[in-house]
Amino acid sequence: MxxxxxxxxxxxxxxxxxxxxxxxxxxxxxxxxxxxxxxxxxxxxxxxxxxxxxxxxxxxxxxxxxxxELNLGTPSIMLFSDNLDALYEDFKSKGITVGDVVTMPGARIFNFADDENNYFAVMERK
Structure with missing residues (x-):
């Protein structure tokens, strides 16, 4: 199991x-x-x-x-943060490409890209 x-x-x-x-x-x-x-x-x-x-x-x-035969694409990955706003500002200050903070039912999320333009998401989880 x-x-x-x-x-x-x-x-x-x-x-x-x-x-x-x-x-x-x-x-x-x-x-x-x-x-x-x-x-x-x-x-x-x-x-x-x-x-x-x-x-x-x-x-x-x-x-x-x-x-x-392997799929080498980047999987969709959701990371968690307990302070989304601070993380968002930190990423921006470091030159990381970030999307807008989006408010979803029950969650706030933003996307960011690594240096190879693979996108990842971060959700606020307190």
């Missing part, structure tokens, strides 16, 4: 640039970094140490060559 979502794999064009974006701009930390010695490197990042769910950054081109 599955009891938890552990990791979400993100396939990126430039792993180093992706790490820099997620750590320096978004505020995630690097949980682990592994290299199999044959050119395959994977980097686990998360909002904080001990987070239940993390992202694993993979080299998109390498994975496409190894497993061409």
């Amino acid at each position: 599955i009891n938890q979502i552990g990791q979400v794999m993100l396939y990126v064009n430039d792993q180093d640039q992706a790490v820099q974006f997620w750590t320096e701009k978004v505020g995630f930390i690097v949980v682990s970094e592994d290299n199999n010695g044959h050119g395959m490197k994977w980097i686990e990042i998360a909002p904080a140490q001990g987070a239940q769910t993390s992202f694993v950054l993979h080299n998109k081109q390498l994975i496409a060559e190894m497993q061409p």
